[in-house]
Amino acid sequence: MSSEVGLLVPTPPAIRKIERxxxxxxxxxxxxxxxxxxxASGERKLLPPHPRALLGIGVHAVLERARSGVISGTTEDERRVGAEHVFDEKMRELFAATHPLLHAKFDGVDRLPFYNLFRARAAQMAADANVVPSARAREDTPRTGSSGSTVEAALVSRDGRVAGRADVLDAANATVIDYITGAAGDSGPLTESELRQLRLYAYLASENGIAITRGVIERTDRTRAEVPISPQQAAEEGRRALSVLDGYNQxxxxxxxxxxxxxxxxxxxxxCIPFCTAFWKSAEAQWNGQCGTHVEGVVESVEGERLISINLNVTRGTGSRGAAVVTRLSREWLTFSGAALPQPQQTVRIIDAAYVEESEAPAVFRADRIGTAVWTVPSQTP
Ligand code: SF4
Structure with missing residues (x-):
């Protein structure tokens, strides 16, 4: 039997200086x-990405190319087909290079949950972008669409300490647009975090001589949220970002x-949850609703053939303490790369499971193909 473990909790990096x-x-x-x-400096390839995060990168790749006029076609249908090709190509490239756990969970890139939905939305957004070939810009300058918008514009503040790439900077309409495509979900009003990001883009634009008075968040479900931005608000956000940078570098x-x-x-x-000791020292069961279900415990037994159940004694995390069982773990998710199943007495961290039953012992958690990962904790980890 192999003594390899599939996912071994990695050593966290030290904190390194950030220049901007x-x-x-x-x-x-x-x-x-x-x-x-x-x-800023973590070794990202150590952690399996959330499938939605990968799909989000694919959507951004399509939009970036569409808005810069690289996707050809004179009709909406032609542009949509071109955008689908770009999406498929980008997603194949991302999937080929992704963490092996995702390969163990999904037979191919198009088996990622919501693949077709993200593909269709990206294609429709690209078709709507309607940038004509004559408006194509050179790759070495900020790219300008037919509407006068600058696409995926890389902006740096005058002191060089703040930098960002707005999805669309529409100088003609004094508007910055950010597309939200990540793992956090769709819909809903503008969040504080989105508001800060829009204001910071407005600050960066003003540092480059472009006045922005309006911020727009466009979500993958095609809903939009808008907010006015004053020069004072943009400048204040810039100051706060610099203060946060200084605080970080301490x-x-x-x-x-x-x-x-x-x-x-x-x-x-x-x-960072799989390897963040501070999280495991502080997490409480009450965090569950907001933060998800992540538990650490000592394995007592492992049962099953194709679908595995792990019986464990939960000691830390956002689940209730004591006897628990994690069900519906596919053997392939645990044994990819030739790894052995978790063994009794090993400490494991189960990330992103779902509660089924917590009122009676043992608590029951169900593994979920999209997010669940089982990490083995090295014995010297605090
Ligand atoms: S898990 Fe929480 S405490 Fe740890 S790095 Fe992430 S946000 Fe910070």
Whole structure:
């Protein structure tokens, strides 16, 4: 029997200096310095991405090419077909390079949940972009669409300490547009986080001589949320981002955990949960609703053939403590890359399971193909 383990909790990185802050990094650092440290310099290939995050990258690739006039076609239908090809090509490339757990869970890239939905939405948004071939711009300059909008514009503040790439900067209409395509879901009103990002893009635009008075969030479900942005609000956001950057850099050289600010809100959707000691020391069962179900425990027994159940004693995390069973784990998800099944006495972390029953012992959790991962904790991990 193999002694390999499938997912071994990695050692967190130390916190390294950041020279400039982006809107995404700003958001992460507002929540937790350690989260931002991972975003800035973590070894991303160690963690399986959420399928929606991969699909989001595919959508952005389509939109970027559509808005810059690279997707050809004189009719909406022709542009839609062209956009679908771009999406398929980008997704094949991403899937080929992704974490092996995703390959164990999904036979092919088009088996990712909501693949066709994201593909259709990206194609429709691209068809709507309607940038004519004559408006194509050179690749080495900010690209300008037929409406005078600058696409995926890389902007840097005058002092070089803030930088970002707005999805669309429409100078003619003084508008910045950001497409939301990630794992956080669709719909809903503008969040505080989205508002901060739009204002920071407006700040970056003003630093480059472009006046922005309106921010728009466009979601994958095609809903839009708009907000006016004053020059004062944009400038204030720029100042805050610089202050956050300075605060972050005070942690440089310290261990990952020194910057951690665990809470149900900060840790929601954080990719660091599998290896973040601060999370495991602080997480409470009450965080479950906001933060999801993540439990650590000692394996007592493992049962099943194709579908595996792990009986364990939960000691930490967002599930109730004590006897529990995690059901419906596919053997392939646990044994990919020739790994052995978890063994009794090993400590494991189950990330993104779903509660089925918690009122009676043992608590029952069900694995979910999209998000669940089982990590083995090395014995010296605190
Ligand atoms: S899990 Fe929570 S405490 Fe840890 S890095 Fe992420 S946000 Fe910070």
């Amino acid at each position: 802050i982006s809107p995404t990094l700003y958001e992460a650092a507002m929540k937790c310095t350690s989260r931002a440290a991972w975003l 942690h440089v050289g310290r261990p990952f955990e020194s910057g951690a600010s665990p809470s149900a809100d900060a840790c929601r959707f954080c990719p």
